[in-house]
Amino acid sequence: MGFTSTSENNEDNKLFMLDSERVEELKAFDDTKLGVKGLVDAGITKIPRIFYNPPCNFKRASELNHKDYTIPIIDLARVHHEDPSERKRVVERVREASETWCFFQILNHGIPVSTLEDMINGVLRFFEQDDEVKKEFYTRDQRPFLYNSNYNLYNAPTSTWKDSFFCDLAPIAPKPQDLPDACREILLEYSNQVMKLGTLLFELLSEALGLSPNYLREIGCNEGLYVFGHYSPACPEPELTLGTVKHADVDFITVLLQNHIGGLQVLHQDMWIDVPPLPGALVVNIGDLLQLVSNDRFRSAEHRAVANPVGPRVSVASFFSTAFHPSSRIYGPIKEVLSEDNPPKYREFSIPEVLAHYKTKCLFNHTSPLSHFRI
Structure with a gap:
């Protein structure tokens, strides 16, 4: 058995006290069941230290005189045009965006603007309804629909300036009675529309990989869908915190709807x-x-x-993955995209295996699970 010096003991005690104080602060915040919005409604002018985020090492492109940097905007209006060359142009743009930027915005995607607006308003209605009604959905237990602030509140090094609801939508649809009145109808309608859009997007992505249009759908990429509705109220000290910390999504693709208040950065x-x-x-x-x-x-x-001095910022993130429905399906690099010059870079895996590694090894620091599966 080894011994620790007094100075080391003092440092350990300081760390323990800091950790203990943080846990107490987190629990006090969580117990209100009112989230970040509750803090703003109470009229705070200084944010609690649990929301402090360390400074970032990377600069904004606009600060470095790269104001022309912008992610691609792709118009999907002509993907079903009778002239196949029109679709090929769209596929080429999708391929270029997916290889270079990994992000792109889409227009004329088939979901009516009125539905997008109704979904934003549905999120606003849910978070701005009577506190006692909203509290009924506040939990950290897994349910078809739940609301809380910072889903990994007790496991993350810092907290972020947003409240969220979660809804698991496919492959098993939720019972309507499990969804809140404030957004039930629009949530079901919007998710149906996003599933249809997902079918088209996976077709275009398949073709962009040189595969048949149905390839990614046939291997189950569009089977699962879950949604987070995020609500980020105006922050009195936005320079000290973030709306969402730096991360990559552990899914196949994400479709994001955001209201007029910016904040998303790639x-x-x-x-x-x-x-x-x-x-x-x-x-x-x-x-x-x-x-x-x-x-x-x-x-x-x-x-x-980023956090904003104005708000609320509303976003709805739709994730295509069967994360909440364990499957034995085995994935690996698609054989049709491999060659002698492009051998497999990853071993085979299941989605539950990726998620288990992410939750145990990557979630705390928001690191990527990809390296664990590299050959």
């Missing part, structure tokens, strides 16, 4: 690129699972959301 060439809201547009980004099966042809990208 890390590209060691710079933060703003993704400004575009009326009627949706943001699409590649997830880790698609990077794995495409053998790095398409790549996931780290991104974040």
